[in-house]
Amino acid sequence: MNKYDKINRKLLALLLLIFIGAITALNLVAPDRTLSESENRMLEQLPHFSLKALVFGDFTLDFEKYVSDQFVFRDFWIGTKTDTDRMMGKKENNGIYIGKDGYLIQNFIPPAEEDWKGKVDAIHAFDQATPKMQKYVMLAPTAAALYQDKLPKYAIIGDQEAYLQKVKQWLHPNLRFIDVFPSLYAERDQPIYYKTDHHWTTKGAYIAYLELCRQMGLTPQKEAEFNIQQVTDEFYGSLYSKSGFRHIQPDRLQLYLPKDQEKYTVTYVDEEKTTDSLYAREQLQRKDKYAVFLNGNHARIHIKTANPSGRKLLVVKDSYANSLIPFLLKHYSEIHVIDLRYYEEDLASLANEQGIQDMLLLYNANTFFEDPSITNLTE
Structure with a gap:
């Protein structure tokens, strides 16, 4: 491995660490949102901590939902993911199919x-x-x-x-x-x-x-x-x-x-x-x-x-x-x-x-x- 390959790898690693650090910092300082306009639903809020909730796993589950809902630039990441899925030929997400003529059609479960x-x-x-x-x-x-x-x-x-x-x-x-x-x-x-x-x-x-x-x-x-x-x-x-x-x-x-x-x-x-x-x-x-x-x-x-x-x-x-x-x-x-x-x-x-x-x-x-x-x- 020549010195240029090592420099490139170190640079990529550094950029990745900077990116992760920046996202973490933004998540810490960004105010919580109550409503997602794009998803048209209320977002999870920070759950109340109690020892009982922690022991029974309720707090962990609710906190995971909270982090997912409040993740910074959430709408951007969702859009990026679905765009990528569509380019790969996927035509279904969350029980919704994308059909001909621009129709979005919800699945019917018997x-x-x-x-x-x-x-x-x-x-x-x-x-x-x-x-x-x-x-x-x-x-x-x-x-x-x-x-x-x-x-x-x-x-x-x-x-x-x-x-x-x-x-x-x-x-x-x-x-x-x-x-x-x-x-x-x-x-x-x-x-x-x-x-x-x-x-x-x-x-x-x-x-x-x-x-x-x-x-x-x-x-x-x-x-x-x-x-x-x-x-x-x-x-x-x-x-x-x-x-x-x-x-x-x-x-x-x-x-x-x-x-x-x-x-x-x-x-x-x-x-x-x-x-x-x-x-x-x-x-x-x-x-x-x-x-x-x-x-x-x-x-x-x-x-x-x-x-x-x-x-x-x-x-x-x-x-x-x-x-x-x-x-x-x-x-x-x-x-x-x-x-x-x-x-x-x-x-x-x-x-x-x-x-x-x-x-x-x-x-x-x-x-x-x-x-x-x-x-x-x-x-």
């Missing part, structure tokens, strides 16, 4: 039979506790069911549609299952799902609304009755955040605004806040632009419209319903919106006390099969 049957049993129990309400169940398929042809060839996705049909068959006949898969599939060439987000678009929600009206005997509003307004073309959604894939075209987000819009009031019950709009346009300046609909998710929302019919609707939902609910204002005098992930009261008592006639249970397939809060219907 649920255990006892889990989904337990949720259907909870719906049956709630039905018995509220016999005066007519109930409708809409479980929306995700892009994984509708765009299988856009997935990478090696991708293995569970048969989401088969499980939706199992739920339909397990439901009691008096519970009407609103099957929106055929209607959505027929329009799959339209922009009915976002490419970077797990939600359906407002167009997709409108198609589901048309099917809901058909099943409920309502006369739907025609698309020509709305001013369709694009409010942003820079929407990077939840799948973009979760996957870590970058250099992807953002989505456009539209609002369907009735041309003859009547006055209504929206009350966020727990927050004791009332507004005259279903849309929180300030959210368009933030990362989670889908929160423009109903200002995101809340435990309980009460909407009072100008409809004189006296009909009342209970919507038990996940965030898929947020972009569909605006279409329902023309058909009801009151709409009560409940998100069981945050609602802790007796829902059956609320429904009976308010004299609600109709109920719509609306979830996307992933949330229905994965989220345990649906069993809170009967608590």
Whole structure:
């Protein structure tokens, strides 16, 4: 080995030590962040130390999560890693596939039979506790069911549609299952799902609304009755955040605004806040632009419209319903919106006390099969 090789090796070693030292120093002095804008989630904070937590391993586990979340230039390193993976041909990260035409598609993992049957049993129990309400169940398929042809060839996705049909068959006949898969599939060439987000678009929600009206005997509003307004073309959604894939075209987000819009009031019950709009346009300046609909998710929302019919609707939902609910204002005098992930009261008592006639249970397939809060219907 000549002296130039030795000098080069020593120089590389020195540069490596300087780099490690600089990163360590930056990690020590950099303030902790509470929110990751790119990942759209709260970051781990420094865990409280106790001897008990240390002995049982809880402190070590939490501290490891904290260091990972607070690592300096975290977003840069994540982007670099996923860019490298893509150059090497990898098209999946964190359960998200990058497919054709720029679609990010979340994997569907088949649920255990006892889990989904337990949720259907909870719906049956709630039905018995509220016999005066007519109930409708809409479980929306995700892009994984509708765009299988856009997935990478090696991708293995569970048969989401088969499980939706199992739920339909397990439901009691008096519970009407609103099957929106055929209607959505027929329009799959339209922009009915976002490419970077797990939600359906407002167009997709409108198609589901048309099917809901058909099943409920309502006369739907025609698309020509709305001013369709694009409010942003820079929407990077939840799948973009979760996957870590970058250099992807953002989505456009539209609002369907009735041309003859009547006055209504929206009350966020727990927050004791009332507004005259279903849309929180300030959210368009933030990362989670889908929160423009109903200002995101809340435990309980009460909407009072100008409809004189006296009909009342209970919507038990996940965030898929947020972009569909605006279409329902023309058909009801009151709409009560409940998100069981945050609602802790007796829902059956609320429904009976308010004299609600109709109920719509609306979830996307992933949330229905994965989220345990649906069993809170009967608590």
